[in-house]
Amino acid sequence: DCFQKVFDRLQLDGDAGKATGICIDDLSQRPVFPEVIPILQQLRKTFTLAIISNADCSFLYPLLRFHGIQDIFSCIVSSEEAQAYKPHPSIFELAVTKLGFPLDQVIHVGDTVTEDVWGGNLVGIHTGWLNRGHEERRTFLDNDQYLWPDFELHNLEDLARLFRE
Secondary structure: OHHHHHHHHOOOOOOHHHHHHHHHHHHOOOOOOOOHHHHHHHHHOOOOOEEEEOOOHHHHHHHHHHOOOHHHOOEEEEHHHHOOOOOOHHHHHHHHHHHOOOHHHOEEEEOOHHHHHHHHHHHOOEEEEEOOOOOOOOOOEEOOEEOOOOEEEOOHHHHHHHHHO
């Protein structure tokens, strides 16, 4: 629908279905940071790994297959499946339920303070902020509570190092 609306608004004679297919194909083949796959394979030996993603299944699952990492995760929850986007608690709650671990044994690591840290905080799980861009920490408030992660990382090697210490 979005492509068709854009084509109509710009008075372009485009094929919205074809544009959608190209977009999904492209999203399904995005590169990952160099350390991601080796670190995930290493962490999987000790920890149960899961994905909570605001992506739709149409490109999330093909992306995981493209990189050969779909079997690394014990649980994958997309916003499409949960019918909610992060930071809504229900997407996190669905993942925690599927994992079957107590809240104090779950850590969510993500690259956004609002969606990932706040979302994890809302359901009471530990959070890590993957701050690849070395962004300045800003104060985020939710009902007068600071939205701070339990730890901050700059790449996934930092996560592996954290758990080795």
